[in-house]
Amino acid sequence: MEHYGWLSILPPVVTVVLALVTKEVVFSLFTGIFVGYLIVSNWNPLTALIGVTDGIANSLNDSWNIRIILFCALLGAFVGLMQATGAAHAFGKAMASKVKSRKGTLFITWLFGIIIFIDDYFNSLTIGTVMRPVTDEQKISRAKLAYILDSTAAPVSVLAPISSWVVTIMSIIKGSDGFSKLGVSEFTFFIMLIPINLYAILAILMVLQTSFRKDFGPMAKSEERAIKGLGLYNEEFGQPTGEIKEGIVVKEHARAIDMILPILVLVGLAVVFFPVTTYLGAIDGENIHTFSEAVKSMSLKEAFNNTDASKALFYASVFTLVFSSLYFILRGLLTIQKVGEAIISGIKSMVPALVILTLAWTIGTVIKASPEDGGLGLSKYLAHIVTTGGFPLWALPVVVFLIAAAISFATGTSWGTFSIMIPITLPIAVALAEKTGANLLNSALISVGAAVGGAIFGDHCSPISDTTILSSTGASCPHLEHVATQIPYAVFTMVMAAIGYFVAGLLNNALAGLVSALIVFFVAFEVMVRRSKVREQE
Template identity: 30%
Template sequence: MEWYSLLPPLVAVAVVLWKKEVILALLLAILTSEVLLAETGASMIFHGAVGTFERIVSIFGSAGNTRILLFSLIIGAVLAFMRHSGGVTAMVEYVISKGLGKNRRQAAFMANFTGMAIFIESNLSVLTAGIVSRGLFDRYKMSRATLAYIIDSSAAPICILVLLNGWGAFVLGLLSNYEFEQSAAEIMWGTVLLNFYPIIALMMVWYTAYTGNLHGPLARSKFSEEHDITRKHEFKPTKARFMLVPLLTMVLGMIMFMFWTGDGTLANGSGSKSVLYATVSACLIAYIMMLFSRKFTHHQLVKIGFDGMSELLPLVAIVLLSLTLGASLKVLGTGIYVAQIIGDSLPLFLIAPMLFLAGAFIAFSTGTSWGTFAILIPIGVPLIQTLGLPPSFIIAAILGGGVFGDHCSPISDTTAVSAIASGCELLEHVKTQLPYALFGGALTVILYMVYGLAFL
């Protein structure tokens, strides 16, 4: 292995720092890898460019990868049906009408619960939680920065812990490209209890909601009388079942199909098949419910579905290029080279903390966890295989680092959506959430070091 095998991930990181553009960074990283794999000579750039397109095409040769890409599109249609049906806004109105927010503590826990309940997509989660809770926070003169912190630190952590969503399917797709003694699904489920940062983040939210104690800049954030506490909905409320039934179909369907594809054993199930089948089932249920409501025609629903898919095309592009980069780096041997360097120079107990911090740096720079997983998992897996490290432990450190960096990043989409949904200034949200995230990140590094010393 040669030092130049490090160039593709370095190119990815450099481009995202420079241009703040994840798709361009991944594409140039793939091109760099393919140029290095091409035969030397005057035509190596040409062969590298051709190899880049061929590598992208080869991703569709894997049925698992294709299912993940299809899921990433179809989930856009499901989310669009939930919104356009008025189910999301109806759920918001129902919660508020029941008076489930009689004091500051209940208002804070409602924001937290709503942020956790809709774990299929983090942005939908924070949008719904923000809409539900803004009026209550204004009623009790709680700052919008507090609301932004609660919903942001509830949504992403629960998404990476539950994993019955796009994040889980994506991670399964990346892990399925490698050979392990355990199944990719077993490794992924094993990360839950070892993914310390999101667990700590949720515990800090619960502490804040229960005690009402605020620290750092968040304690100095002020309630503004200028907030308009009227609830402005994108779509007219109808019935909450238009959101709840497809959501339950997806969650229960995921579990059922995991048992089915695993011949009765959840851990042996196919994650890519299960998430796709569950999402298609939810999409079909949502379509039938809206059609039978007689408020939508077939043609309207088709347009709504495809519009929802188009909103997620940038995400699908990131997923496709992430899978491509992982495949290219595997051939180039980047991960094995890094594993050899680390194995010779770094104590085993420091590997997980270093991967956690590397993931945090990349996610902070890119504003997205997906690209972080794509860059680091192909590096982390050879470390697992070469040094005999516990797979779930190392993968958990990478996943947690992505979420930690995402929480600290001002260019993260979830950070921005949390600020918008809560009616808080973006920079104020970043400034007030950062001390909590840094405290959780520092505690996580210590826990990974202790765990490594105890069990490696």
């Protein structure tokens, strides 16, 4: 038996439905896992619960997985150090001192969001606290500030090659059925995925368009109020969420370099360790004995393509954490005791994400493994259905994008959506490409890119998304005003991205999807601006 038939689709369906109804992804994922093991154990709940326990333990028993867990935890520790030193505040203050105009302030806030790519929470809280006095002075509405914070949180984190988001996506992709047929490493796949992550790209560009061109919709009204001096926020939406004080430290002797240097070290070490880990792994003691021999045995491109991303990122995070701790102690920004406290605080902030990641691995294992290996064989069942049912490959990306967008908006989480949609999407894309003779890698990239893009939509604008809430808080903006002013922009961007995925699927070409999305985005934005001007004149 290759699969359990229609029963194999029950766990992800239960997970999706519960996520939509309860808005709670951890409970939904755990229940989906339990249902999967319930089917495998012939509906014996006690045996199923034991299976769940063993499944979670086995997920953490994998060396690749545990290094990813440790990397995420250490990244949280790194963010904790950055918060405790006041380095981010010093960096923001230095940047803000360079501009005096309204547009310049908007651009600097956007640029600050691009630079702080390592963590979306850190982004929203730190930039909001640093830039709020500056934007207030320039009569920029709190709603506009919150929108910029939100648009440079998840959308930036998912595009940056060094972040907890990257390793999460890579780990889910690596464990999905069909990935081994693509002939690339998970890191190479992620890099190739960036240009087809259309929603994230357009969301970032939307900030620039509305900063240098013109706002429209509810955001235009909030901005008009602020410019006329009628209030930086609309009291009809309630009082501001509040100012974040906990975790935001102001130290007069902190400097901008104190944030820039550790980030450069992290990125630089990661780039170095990607090929180095491959060379080290090639030393087998028989044909290759030394590191220099390993370097000569393959090109730098091959070393990057064959790297173990979990090792490279883990090594980079350990070295960076040691460097940053010593650097901050020598600079007098932290004592040894404060370093320990900051590291623990940072790791604690990552626990919810680590729980979701572990459950995502577990449900992925039970649904994709064959019945002989204790799983449901969902991938084989779905591949059989779509290849015999006549579902068109060209329609897959846009359908996946819209489903992922609906799930992420309803649940407010992109990570949970990744864990649900990617393991289902990848094997379907590969199976349909094999049937139609289309390029496997192109098909997989476009479809998985659509799943990731849809997931980012909800994380960006859902009223219950953590980054949406934190962006309201960081900007000290009434949460409902932030949601009401941001959603029209997010939906506009989503529609443009959907058109891009439709074209990409139709031509099976990621570049065509990106170009078409950019064209319709700029044209449609121009139309919206002109309509807005006409309405003002009326």
